[in-house]
Structures are given as structure tokens and as C-alpha cells.
Amino acid sequence: MEQARARDAASPAGSAVPRVPEQARGDGGGARGEHTHSEPPAPRVFRHSVRGQILDALRTALVDGELEPGALYSAPVLAERFGVSATPVREAMQQLALEGAVEVVPNRGFRVVRRGARELAELAEIRALIEVPVMLGLARTVPAERWAELRPLADATALAAARGDLAAYAESDRAFHRAVLALAGNQQLLLVAADLHRRAQWPAASAPPVRHADLVADAAEHSALLGALIAQDLAVVESLVREHFRGAGG
Incomplete structure (x- = not known):
């Protein structure tokens, strides 16, 4: 996941920032901000709205670690790099602030929140408190053929892990868990679980890079989980x- 990165000489930490492909740029390079990072990550998936495209790109950069913990980013400068107005970038950053990924710095921009290992452990604990009982209940009631329908989603996580694509893995992992929990028929559960899941996927500050072998092993657990759910082996499911x-992927 090594990439060529530009540096903002006036950034407090001088941290690296992701590049943008030419087709995503609106200025052919542009000037750098005085005190913030100037180059946003490239959007991978284009949705119906500009705000959605920018939000996808920023979430991808969070998962990949390209938006660095503690670094400050300016909405107008990011917007210049994306070739859009500052409004959709600011709106996307505001959404990330609601999700706890960044914090607003008045008159300056948005700073990526520094998250520690303890916070990730707490998120894992909360997710277990919510999802384990739900999945155990589903294991008792959902027929085997319904679980078999989720195989393509499990396979998608395995393919992303094999490529070492953290952002694609994060997205496919959320899709798999969402499909499992959707069988409970509880919309509020899906909303709460999705928020916790996304927060759990953002790396902690100074966290070591995810090893490829760990990501592959993490993906393999999806297939194993489906097998246990089909067999109604509650101990293995839990x-x-x-x-x-x-x-690694959560």
C-alpha cells in the first residue's frame, strides 16, 4: 500500500497525504494550503451525488490510513483538489465528525481524531454484546438455504483480502455483517451495528500496518461462520x- 505522497511543509506533523488521479483533479496540481494537507484520496466508487463521492473517498482514506490521525485538513483545499466546490467536501467532513472520525477546528478545517487501542477494544466489546446474541438467535431459526445465499458476500471479503485491498475489504465486511443482521428484521439494530462497525474499522494512531496473512485469515472467518450457522453450532458461532x-477487518 506504499504510495507516492506529497508533504505539506507547514503541517504540524509534516505527515504524508494521498494523491488524486488526474481524472479526479480539477486544477492539474494546484497550490498547497498554508497549514493543512492539500491532497485528498482518490474516490473509488462514484455515487449519485458529489457529496457521496467525496464521503466515499474520505472514508477510504481513513481505512487506508491516508488521512492521518492528528493531521488537519482544509475543506476548501481538498475541494480544489477534487475539482468541486467546498460545500460537498465540508458536508462530507461534517458527516465524518458525526461519526467520530474527525473533529471540527473552527476557522481551520477538520482534524482526524487520534484513536487508541483501548477505544478499538471497547468498540469490539460493544459489538459483541449486541451481535453475538442476535446471531445465536438467528442460528436457531434461520434455515440453512438462507445462510447459503450469503456465500457470495463471504467470497467477496476473501477476494478483497487476497488482493490486500483494505478499503474493499472494509466495504465487503460491512456488507456481509449487514446481510446477516438484516435477517433479524430490526432496522434500528442495523443502524446501530453499522455505525459501530465503521468506527471499528478506522485504525488507531501509530497502529502497525495490517499484515496480509491476518487479513486473509480474518476473511476466512466469514465462510467458517456461515458453516457454523448452517450447522446450528452455537458454541462455534459465538x-x-x-x-x-x-x-484485522472486524
Whole structure:
């Protein structure tokens, strides 16, 4: 995941920032901000709205570690790099602030929140408290053929892990868990679980890079979980879910 990165000489930490492909740029390079990072990550998935494109790009950069903990980013400068107005960038950053990924710095921009290992452990604990009982209940009631329908989602996580694509893995991992929990028929559960899941995927400050072998092993747990759910092996279901929350992809 090594990339060529530009540096903002006036940034407090001088941290690296992601580049933007030419097709995503609106200025052919542009000037740098005085005190903030100037280059946003490239959006991977284009949605119906500009705000959605920018939000996807920034979430990808968070997962990949390209938006660095403690670094300050300016909405107007990011907008210049994306070739859009500052409004959709600011709106996307405001959404990330609501999700706890960044904090607003008045008259300056948005700073990526520094998150520690303890916070990630707490998120894993909360997810287990919510999702383990739900999955155990589903294991008792959902027929085997319904679980088999989720195989393509499990396979998607395995493919992303094999490529070492953290952002694609994070997205496919959320899709798998969302499909499992959706079988409970509780919309509020899905909203709460999705928020916790996304927060759990943002790396902690100074965290070591995710090893490829760990990501592959984490993805393999999806297939193993489906097998346990089909077999209604409750002990294995509980063990796999708890371990998965502590894994590389969560």
C-alpha cells in the first residue's frame, strides 16, 4: 500500500497525504494550503451525488490510513483538489465528525481524531454484546438455504483480502455483517451495528500496518461462520463472532 505522497511543509506533523488521479483533479496540481494537507484520496466508487463521492473517498482514506490521525485538513483545499466546490467536501467532513472520525477546528478545517487501542477494544466489546446474541438467535431459526445465499458476500471479503485491498475489504465486511443482521428484521439494530462497525474499522494512531496473512485469515472467518450457522453450532458461532471483532477487518 506504499504510495507516492506529497508533504505539506507547514503541517504540524509534516505527515504524508494521498494523491488524486488526474481524472479526479480539477486544477492539474494546484497550490498547497498554508497549514493543512492539500491532497485528498482518490474516490473509488462514484455515487449519485458529489457529496457521496467525496464521503466515499474520505472514508477510504481513513481505512487506508491516508488521512492521518492528528493531521488537519482544509475543506476548501481538498475541494480544489477534487475539482468541486467546498460545500460537498465540508458536508462530507461534517458527516465524518458525526461519526467520530474527525473533529471540527473552527476557522481551520477538520482534524482526524487520534484513536487508541483501548477505544478499538471497547468498540469490539460493544459489538459483541449486541451481535453475538442476535446471531445465536438467528442460528436457531434461520434455515440453512438462507445462510447459503450469503456465500457470495463471504467470497467477496476473501477476494478483497487476497488482493490486500483494505478499503474493499472494509466495504465487503460491512456488507456481509449487514446481510446477516438484516435477517433479524430490526432496522434500528442495523443502524446501530453499522455505525459501530465503521468506527471499528478506522485504525488507531501509530497502529502497525495490517499484515496480509491476518487479513486473509480474518476473511476466512466469514465462510467458517456461515458453516457454523448452517450447522446450528452455537458454541462455534459465538467463538467465531467474538474473535472476528478482534481481527484485522472486524
